[in-house]
Amino acid sequence: MEYCGLEYHHLAHETAINDIKSSFYISRLRVLYKSVPSTCQRCKVNSAVSRPPQMAPIPIARMGSIQRPFTYTGVDYFGPLLVNVGRRKEKRWVALFTCLTLRAVHFEIAYSPDTSSCNMCLSNFMALRGTPKEIFSDNGLNFRATEKAVREDLKKIDNDKITIKFDGIKWRFNSPGAPHMGGAWERFVRTTKGILKNICPNYSFNDESLRNALMEAQFIINSRPLTFVSLDTDYDAALTPNHLLLGRNKWFEKVPPITIGSIVVIVDELLPRNLWLKRRVTDTMMDKDGHDRRVTIKTQHGVLERPATKIAVLDVGLEDGN
Known part of the structure; x- marks a missing residue:
């Protein structure tokens, strides 16, 4: 079998098997012939493949x-x-x-x-x-x-x-x-x-x-997102490299204060937007830094206290609460 392998230059395996079969009867010939490359140095060299090591830990x-x-x-x-x-x-x-x-x-x-x-x-x-x-x-x-x-x-x-x-x-x-x-x-x-x-x-x-x-x-x-882009809420923006290189501009601009008498919408994530309550601000609570952090709103069911982050002021043309 080794001779046939050399004669056909380690190729045409079925041709070599056919020639051996025509001259000799060998039990399990195909299985035995497949073992020839394991003892042939030339076949070992031709079939050698790299075996990459396990991936290293994150650097x-x-x-x-x-x-x-x-x-x-x-x-x-x-x-x-x-x-x-x-x-x-x-x-x-x-x-x-x-x-x-x-x-x-x-x-x-x-x-x-x-x-x-x-x-x-x-x-x-x-x-x-x-x-x-x-x-x-x-x-x-x-x-x-x-x-x-x-x-x-x-x-x-x-x-x-x-x-x-x-x-x-x-x-x-x-x-x-x-x-x-x-x-x-x-x-x-x-x-x-x-x-x-x-x-x-x-x-x-x-x-x-x-x-x-x-x-x-x-x-x-x-500007490409580094984190998952959520479609469930409008308030969570995906983090990008520019946020860390240029800085976030979320807190750089001061917002107008919420005044008493303003008509506002109370944000409620549990309700559709068309069901959010529209009410009038009756009082505001200013923090030490001069920003309104909480407001008091009068409703038909009583007085509610909500953070300023849950209040959207409506532009209805009011001036000085009138």
Whole structure:
């Protein structure tokens, strides 16, 4: 059987079985012939497959909930993109920075893929987002050279003698030939390219319009919900990276106080909106900070006290309660 396997170059198993059967009677021939590859080194090599180890625990960079945004940052380049400069076209690259905890993105335009341009992109990023604690990337030559500057804690840009301090940044490189380890930013590269394609299908950008398109793509990506979008209530908004980068504007604007005599609707989640009671405010209770926290409402069944969050003031043209 081993001879037939070699004669047919370890292929055409049914043909080899047919030839053996024509000359010999062997009980359970097919089962025995299937055992030949287990003793053949060539078959072992040809059939060898990788066995990925069990997935590792979630890294600390994904769980830095008490850290500021971009404390743990992944970086990657994509491009080149052709831009119109006068009558000629030039190449531009995009440095994509992503917060591994909040899943937010930040874009910088690189004019070349070399080390000096990568250094300046990192400096521009740090000027806006702060100094990261750890940076993750692939093994690109520009990233390796930039990591060397970070390790030396000193960077010089061209001949301008500009020095920038890197305070304790740790740069971590993925294993060579393992792009799946950078899935956190590779997925954003694909998303960004799709947005740019929809903004300008023919990719006819100049430097100004490319930056504008990247800022729009950055806003779109950072506006995606990170939590479940509930359709049951109008008051629960899904959390997005922009909420954590730009801050929530819910408490920044003061609302007009509820005045005595105002006609209001009492919000009741247990009833349909058309059954909510409409009544007049008879008294308000002001807190120490000068805001109305509770109101008193007179109804046909007596006097009710409700929090200001459950009161909707109607615009019925009343002035001074008259």
